Amino acid sequence: MTKIRIGLLFGGRSGEHEVSISSARAIAGALASDDNASKYEVHPFYIQKDGRWLSGTLPQQVLSTGKLLEIEQQVGQDDSSTSREFPSFNAVDVWFPVLHGPNGEDGTVQGLLKLMQIPFVGSGVLGSAMGMDKIAMKMAFSHAGLPQVKYIAVNRSDIWSNPCVFPKLCDKIEESLGYPCFVKPANLGSSVGISKVRSRAELEAALDSAASYDRRIIVEAGVIARELECAVLGNDNPQASTVGEISFNSDFYDYETKYTQGQADLSIPAKVSSAIISKIQEMALQAFLAIDGAGLGRVDFFYVESTGEVLINEINTFPGFTATSMYPQLWAASGISFPELVDRLIQLALERHGEKS
Numbered sequence: 558m559t560k561i562r563i564g565l566l567f568g569g570r571s572g573e574h575e576v577s578i579s580s581a582r583a584i585a586g587a588l589a590s591d592d593n594a595s596k597y598e599v600h601p602f603y604i605q606k607d608g609r610w611l612s613g614t615l616p617q618q619v620l621s622t623g624k625l626l627e628i629e630q631q632v633g634q635d636d637s638s639t640s641r642e643f644p645s646f647n648a649v650d651v652w653f654p655v656l657h658g659p660n661g662e663d664g665t666v667q668g669l670l671k672l673m674q675i676p677f678v679g680s681g682v683l684g685s686a687m688g689m690d691k692i693a694m695k696m697a698f699s700h701a702g703l704p705q706v707k708y709i710a711v712n713r714s715d716i717w718s719n720p721c722v723f724p725k726l727c728d729k730i731e732e733s734l735g736y737p738c739f740v741k742p743a744n745l746g747s748s749v750g751i752s753k754v755r756s757r758a759e760l761e762a763a764l765d766s767a768a769s770y771d772r773r774i775i776v777e778a779g780v781i782a783r784e785l786e787c788a789v790l791g792n793d794n795p796q797a798s799t800v801g802e803i804s805f806n807s808d809f810y811d812y813e814t815k816y817t818q819g820q821a822d823l824s825i826p827a828k829v830s831s832a833i834i835s836k837i838q839e840m841a842l843q844a845f846l847a848i849d850g851a852g853l854g855r856v857d858f859f860y861v862e863s864t865g866e867v868l869i870n871e872i873n874t875f876p877g878f879t880a881t882s883m884y885p886q887l888w889a890a891s892g893i894s895f896p897e898l899v900d901r902l903i904q905l906a907l908e909r910h911g912e913k914s
Contacts (some may be wrong), residue, residue: 564649571658580878652677665687676910688874742771782859797838802827
């Protein structure tokens, strides 16, 4: 049987470069498992932090060691020394983009892969872009009738360009959302650039900081709630996993808490009623379809125990994919092993490409 050649694309220009490497290593291991080795042949492609694409032995070196690689090219230097490493795109049957955050999970790479007319794992241009931009995402959720926390969308120009507008903006946020509230760049992942604010001075500083990351900013009302997550798998008729819970001791689930071992605990399944689990699963599927998701997604929720209310927080169209990440763990608890999950995602990519959407 001819093996399907998988273009494993990882690294990238975002701040989640190292997370991408860890996810890619886990996926490569799953593709080499007894169940998958006879079906798939892995061709690794590594995107350096400077945006250069590499193929061949160097990406394999990164997968083997888990350490990032930076091949520098001096100005005016002949590129022939690295030309043999230039990606050979025609050696790929299905792309598996293992990229987290901007310049990888936001529709940019998906657009490139679509132009190649080669199947790829995950959401397309629209779903990826909406899954990255928190403002567009929340508009889609609202249109789908999904309950969420109150929020205000802000442009960088409202913060930096007009000194007369900024005080009025802060007044509006205080009146509409109150404290505490969260200020977030609209297009960054892993809680980068997010601030929890409790006063006018902190609000002004947080808005200024968020504007340095993105021209679009979102401010959300704070809520006392448990943080629950649900995984989604599929295309037009997706399925939802069991529900998990994230517990942490820090003020909120920030970058350090997410990626420092021991800072957060995952509980699967979450200790909530079957009615709440069913409600979250239903809402997760609605959210996935609302953004035109495909392949995979992880949907995050707030569960307000005092009122029994479930609020949707956000969707991640390519969540962390290491063996200890929430997404594969949720599916493992739902009866789908890591190797089987990877296999299903590839088959879903082929299925979607065959629809000629």
